[in-house]
Amino acid sequence: MSVKEFVIPVDKTGWKVADGSGMVRFTWDYDNGREKLLNLYEKGKRRQWDAKIRIDWDQGIDPDDPLGGPDEFGPLYGSPIWNKLSDAKKAEVRRHLVGWQFSQFLHGEQGALICASKIVQSVPDIDAKYYAATQVFDEARHVEVYSTFLDKLGVAYPINYNLKSILEDVLHDSRWDMTYLGMQVLIEGLALAAFGLIRNFTTNQLGKTVTAYVMQDEARHVAFGRNSLKDYYPQLTSKERQEREQFAAEACFQMQNRFLSEEVWETLDLDVESCKDWVKNAEGQIQFRSFLFMRIVPILRDIGLWGQTMQDAFEKMGVIGFANADVDAMMQEDESVAEEIDRQRKMQVEDTIAAGSEA
Ligand SMILES: [Fe+2]
Ligand SMILES: [Fe+2]
Incomplete structure (x- = not known):
């Protein structure tokens, strides 16, 4: 399809499509959308939801064990520090860890x-402007749900220094693809893996529902990033691709080694250095941090950032094995789990209505 024929030729208007900073771009081509992105836009429109209606906020959170699930998954489990804590202090640690983690989700969602x-x-x-507009609304809803969840929990933390630093790098870069790479691939890829763990192990229905519904939206966001970058990266020079790989490798190192919840240890008057040391070196925690790269690694490979820099970095981090993970299957599962929770919710609503009309 050709560009819309304007009555006056566009180049005679004196308007430029980009401003000097490179941060703002207009397009006068309203007609040529790529099918994949337009389909994603249609899906994004159809899948909008209202957090006040779709989520039953009357469901409770146990303050002593907000997400439920086995203590073995806790970062300090098995350490001398953990073994010495009273039951009341252990409950406080659980509450604060969830508060810290969900607060980082909240701030990350605002970043998104x-x-x-x-x-x-x-x-x-x-086409990308259209789709990104649906994502803006999705992310506003995610901020809303995490904010509401944290109000119910009653413990919230400010943004972690390392998350803030990655966000700043992404936001101050004027190259549009760096926003996708930093946010849609790296930050959202990591968040999705963390969400997946929570969704699958939590016994708290509210936590499970919030996470599953957010993941359903995130699956589209990651697809958006993948499709856009997959089209774009082959057009770059190898030097330009190398710059992207370096940025991604550094961000991955930072994400793997620096989220050690130290703010929690400090707030609860635990020995910060011993806690950090334990979290850094405990076998279970190392495995947990590797697992967080399950989605990032195959996506980077898929979009063509798979030179020596990237492969060496993942080799060093011990996560190169995820290169062949089936991201599409994972995304499909994200959709199905959310749909199943939704189906059960609708059945409950129908049962309640039926019970009401019988009474
Ligand atoms: Fe989000
Ligand atoms: Fe997102």
């Missing part, structure tokens, strides 16, 4: 909200 709106501004094509 800002990044998605930045993509609307800076991406050159109309």
Whole structure:
């Protein structure tokens, strides 16, 4: 399809498509959308939901064990520090760890909200602007649900220094693809793996529902990043791709080694150095941190950032084995789990209505 024929030729208007900073791009081509992105946009529109209606916020959270699940998954489990704690202190640690983790989700979601709106501004094509606009609304809803969850929990932490630093790098880069790479691939890829663990092990229905519904949206966001970058990266020079690989490798190291919940240990008057040391070296924790890269590694490979720098970095981090993981199957599962929870919710609503009409 050709570009819309304007009555006056566009180049006679004197308007440029990009401003000097490279942060804002207009397009006058309203007609040429890529099928994949337009389909994703249609899906994004159809799958909008209202967190106030779809989630039953009356469901409770146990303050002593907010997510339920086995203590063995706790970062300090098995350490001399953990073994010495009273039951009341263990409960406090559980509550604060969930507060810390969900607070980072909250701040990360705000980062995603800002990044998605930045993509609307800076991406050159109309199809991507359309889709990113649906993501802006998704991310606003995610901020809303995590904020509401944390209000119910009653423990919230400020943004972690390392998350803030990755977000700053992503936001201050004027190259539009870096926003996708930093947010849709790295930060959201890591978050999705963490969400997946929570969704699968938590026994708290509210925590499970919130996570499953957010994941259903995130699966589209990651697909958006993948499709856009897969089209774009082959067009770059090898030097330009190398820059992207270096950025991704550094961000991955930072994400693997620096999220050690130290704010929690400090707040609860535990020995910060011993706790950090334990979390850094305990076998279970090392495995947990590797697992967080289960989605990032195959996606980077898929979008063509798979040179020596990237492979060496993942080899060193011990996560190269995820290169062949089936991301599409994981995303499909994210959709099905959310749909199943939704189906059960609707059945409950129908039962309640039926019970009401019988009474
Ligand atoms: Fe999100
Ligand atoms: Fe997202």
